[in-house]
Amino acid sequence: MKKIILIIAFFAIINGIVYADPYSIFFNGRDFRSPPQLDSYNYDAQSYNIKIDIYFQEQLIFGENDIAIVTQESPFDSLYLDFAEEMTVDSIVGPNLSFTHENGKLKLYFDSSYTEDETLNFNIYYHGDPSSVSDSGLSFAFHSGSEIVSTLSEPTGAKSWFPLKDVPYDKVISHVTVTAPDTLFAVSNGVLDSVKYHSGRATYYWNEQYPIAPYLISIAVTNYSNFAEMYYFNDGDSIPLIYYVYPEDYNKARIDFSNIPRMLDFYNSYFGKYPFAEEKYGMAEFTWRPSMEHQTITSISYRMITGNHDYDYVFAHELAHQWWGDLVTCGTWKDIWLNEGFATYSDAMYHQYEYGDSAFQKRMSDFKHYYFIDDSTVRYTVYNPLYMWRATVYEKGAWLLNMLRGVVGNSVFKEILANYREQYAFSSAVSQDFIDVCESTCGSDLSWFFTEWLYKAGYPEYEIAFKSVGDSSGKFKTEISVIQNQDTSINTPYVFEMPITFRLYSNNNDTTVQFFDSLRADTFSVYTSDSIISVVFDPDSLILKTVNYKPWGVSNPIIVNRIAEIRMHYRSGNIYFEGIGQEKYTYSIFDLSGREITKGTIVKGKIGQLKLIQGFYFLKLNNNQSNNYFKFVVLR
Missing domain, CATH: 2.60.40.3080 (Immunoglobulin-like)
Structure with missing residues (x-):
């Protein structure tokens, strides 16, 4: 999730009623950027030991990052880190070196040359006001008169508050130490090892023992109230669920967060055991507009704590990110759908688990509706999207997974997720990695599917017609015409090749048949003992599409006017x-x-x-x- 720059509301007007996309709460307050391009680096980051000393009134931090790297080339005599030029580097302690700091890059020049696979350590001391940085990942704010400092760094905001190799694929072991007034409590990833008090200030030592993508490193500091419960896994293990909220929202949060154990029940059963089971799952309220899936400690916008369970879908989405986004992280920002499409679909799957198939279908129908609104504004692909934080990535990404589930079957889909998790746990993956897992798991070539749904844009627009004619033997031949009419001018496939299903109704019974559609226009035949009086295309809603039914032999489609004034x-x-x-x-x-x-x-x-x-x-x-x-x- 992302950044406060631009606020856009997505809506449709039908018969004078405004329908806002509930998922736009993930987009509002984020810039609608295209994926940042990743620079090339000549080293592998191993660990960050980040120390932050906060002075709220001055809006100032004094920081230190003790960095360990492994060289990846020989000879090796320089490297660069990402660090905002608005911040001041005071000194760097380590091997003999000099440095320059400009244009968001901190470049280190070593006096000695190193070979490949050597480990180097150096400490960078710095200070400044991160909130002065454009695209800042740290904010100073207030809630009910109380100070709060919090971070939201995705995709490239971490460089505003600590120097780093700012790419999603290079995970590190992270230690975060925060010093602040002792009236405040500091929250971060992993486990709180200790707290030390001194001269009206407190220092909190947090340790994240699992590899973490740098954009997921976070802090949140304010006068938190907290409550906790234990969650028990089927194998007998347990973890604490810890919730850090504003005192004024404490009672509402106890209501709103009460379904988190049920969400964990489902995700543990379908995705495998919670991946950070040696630490915690926490939620911390903060002042940013969207929420954010920080590893082991989801940050929740204050707007989403209402005491009415209004945002359970957000909590389900963010919790799912602990598997899809945190455990397995998108390798580049072009692959952001591997985070957001997965978490969005997880929200729908949780609704199916908790409330039944009709709730799942309603969720997917809503996703389709709001994706169509986004698509009508600008059409672009799920992979390497024109905009990272809009419905094409989130809701069409969810539909891509739903269609994949329909193509391969539920049991194989579950096996795909298990294999994907196993192969890329605590690491990163790109889209082709996921495709390879899908194909190796189901034993089939799925390039046709991913080419049209991931790398191309849009969706099929079907026209369906049929006729049923009896013969002298008393049998009936039903011919079904399938035409795809989508505009192909904006990187949209001429044909969406898909398995398609029809439910045929007679006066006495119904029959379901399936074909593979691979032509722009095709006709399929079915023989039955009764005359077919109606045909329903894709009765289980497994394809992201529009459908217009027309009488047989009419060359131009009859458009069913569903939103007419009449x-x-x-x-x-x-x-x-x-x-x-x-x-x-x-x-x-x-x-x-x-x-x-x-x-x-x-x-x-x-x-x-x-x-x-x-x-x-x-x-x-x-x-x-x-x-x-x-x-x-x-x-x-």
């Missing part, structure tokens, strides 16, 4: 209209084969005494100026 209702053989005023309208009703059933004129906003058998129908409404099309179903 609204219709079918009840007990009568059709009632709202919004047609005093204008004269004629109507025609067709079945899905394109056969006109009846026609006439609207009388007092009503079509009466229709005798229709069970099935789907189209209604065309005309006022001599324009047509409105509706689709409706008759059930018996």
